Amino acid sequence: MTRVRLTIRDAKEHGAMRTGKLVSNPTVAGxxxxxxxxxxxxxxxxxxTGYRLVYKKNRAVVPGSAGGRHLATATATRYPDGRWLINVGAVHEDQPC
Structure with a gap:
């Protein structure tokens, strides 16, 4: 099971949901x-910073779920049929930006 699926399942099981907005502005690095x-x-x-995990019942922020700004990287590869697909991606939570 992927990390995203596990996170969604855990939040649902604990009566929590995500609210707000993730902000992204990717650029070509190479x-x-x-x-x-x-x-x-x-x-x-x-x-x-505006994306929160909250309890559905009362919309209180789940402790320890505060967001921040973190570096994310990805590599897109051109496949023989001409498509560009992301084949590697990571969020570096230890590297604020």
């Missing part, structure tokens, strides 16, 4: 069209 396959590196600062 391009390597000569590699096989060609790749593009993407970097972002995910801003979750």
């Amino acid at each position: 391009v390597d069209l000569d590699s096989d396959p060609a790749t593009v590196s993407i970097q972002d600062c995910i801003d979750a």
Whole structure:
């Protein structure tokens, strides 16, 4: 099971839900069209300061769930059929931005 699915399941089981908005503004950090396959590196600062985990019953913020701003990186690869797909992605919670 993926990390996202586990997080959603845990929140639902504990009567919690996400509210607010994630802010994202990705930029191209590098391009390597000569590699096989060609790749593009993407970097972002995910801003979750307005995105909260709250209890459904009373909308109180779940303790320890405060969001912040963290570096996120991804690599897109061009496949033989011409599609660009993200094949690696990570949020670096130890690297604020």
